Amino acid sequence: MQALLFIFSCALALLTSFGAQAQEFRALARILPEASMLEDSGRGGAELTLALSQAVPYRVYLLDDPARVVLDFREVTWSGLAEGFDRSAHVTSVQTGRGDAGWSRMVLLLDTPMGIDRAAMQTDDTDGSAVVHLSLSRISDAAFADRAAEAPPGTRLPPIALSGSVASGRNDGLIMVALDPGHGGVDPGAERRGENEADLMLVFALELREVLLRSGLFDVMLTREGDWFVSLPERLTLARGAGADVFLSLHADAIASGIAQGATVYTLSDTASDAASQALAEAHDRADLLAGVDLAGNDDEVAGVLMDLARRDTAPRAHAMADRIVESFLAANIALHPHPRMEAGFSVLKAPDIPSALIELGFISDAGDLANLLDPAWRERVQIAIRDALLAWAAEDEARAGLLRQ
Ligand SMILES: [Zn+2]
Structure with missing residues (x-):
């Protein structure tokens, strides 16, 4: 018993030091000034290149009166x-600062209305650094006003302080949810009847983000906000960079033969529940392999023994979360697969320190499931069920953590 207790307290000590290390991994991204630049391009436009020490979630939008381009980074x-960074004649000033809620902001004040032709973040898989490219070109006042009206909700609130630094931290009591719309870009996922999984999951994730944010109890990041390719390891890096408390990957795959319908919730396991689950997990790695991403040994940045300990702590939390989601689906009368709780070796679920689950919302190969996925009312029922499941799980998880601390 003494020995057991000793081992247990050692494990706790290691977990504590893992916590400290996890903090370091979440260290702020830095701007790399020597590789960053803002300059004029042809026909009255401008090009922005921002080099960052690591990839972080970001958003770009326009604000009117006066005309501005705003880039928010987390963080x-x-x-x-x-x-000398700003060499553009069309950008009158560049302001940077840190706001609350974990956002850092760059504001480009424009001397003429410009639209965003292209905004992209490219990440370097070897060192994790990232470069944001933004192309701006001249547009009419009316077009600018239209686009500025599409600024994300919340960003039209009073501007955040842009000079000096405002105290910032994630101790806001919100549950940070990483939503991972499966596939994207060169990898459309499953396709049926002119619909594809990547687009359907992006729509679902954007709506789910709204449902979660509206509750006032969650903060949300998306691993992709458009139709572009994000590698599986990159999805985890983005989630960790945002300080995610949970990770939910969203899918609606097809099966090659036979009949399958209803929702399934997966957690990570080395041994798949059945051959179909195994095939599904392998299919999801295939897009990365085709895109040249090496998944072998890409088990995150956390060193071996710490990772095992973290997984030992995280796995039961992930299982509990997946169970709550299935229960919540049942309670909301959402069609479930006959075996709704499954396990398989999905690479995207391998963050050792973030409870993760993969939800197959249905099978795009099933006409009924596809009709559901295309039905906003059905989606909203599912989104509310996920919200309620996360809240139930978080309360239970907190109670469990409290017991462990005693
Ligand atoms: Zn999928």
Whole structure:
């Protein structure tokens, strides 16, 4: 018993030091000034290149009166950005700062209305650094006003302080949910009747984000916000960078033969529940392999023994979360697969320190499931069920953590 207790307290000590290390992994991204630049392009436009020490979630939008381009990053330190950074005649000033709720902001004040032709973040898989490219070109006042009206909700609130630094931290009591719309870009996922999984999951994730945010109890990040390719390891890096408390991957795959319908919730396991689950997990790795991403040994940045300990702690939490989702689906009368709780070796569920689950909302190969996925009312029922499941799970998880601390 003494020995057991000793081992247990060692494990706790290691977990504590893992916590400290996890904090370091969440260190702020830094701007890399020498590789960053803002300059004019042809026909009155401008090009922005921002090099960052690591990939972080970001958003870009326009604000009117005065005309501005706003880039929000979660979260970047701006120190080192030199005077000579802004060489554009059309950008009157560049302001940077940190706001509350974990966002860092860059505002480009424009001397003429410009639209965003292209905004993309490219990440370097070897060192995790990232480069944001933004192309701006001249548009009419009316077009600018239209686009500025599409700024994400919340961003039209009073502007965040842009000079000096405002105290910032994630201790806001919100549950940070990473939503991972499966597939995207060169990998459309399953396709049936002119619909594809990547697009359907993006729509679902954007709506789910709204449902979660509206409750006031969650913060949400998406691993992709458009139709582009994000590798599986990159999805985890983005989630960790945002300080995710939970990770939900969203899918609606097809089966090659036979009949399958209804929702399934997967958690990670080395041994798949059945051959179909195994095939599904392998299919999801295939897009990455085709895109040249090496998944072998890409078990996150956390060192071996710490990772095992973290997984030992995280796995039961993930199982509990998946169970709550299935229960919540049942309670909301959402069609479930005959075996709704399954396990398989999905690479995207391998974050050792973030409870993760993969939800197959249905099978795009089933006409009824596809009709559901295309039905906003059905989607909203599912989204509310997921919200309620996460709240039930979080309360239970907190109670469990409290017991462990005693
Ligand atoms: Zn999928």
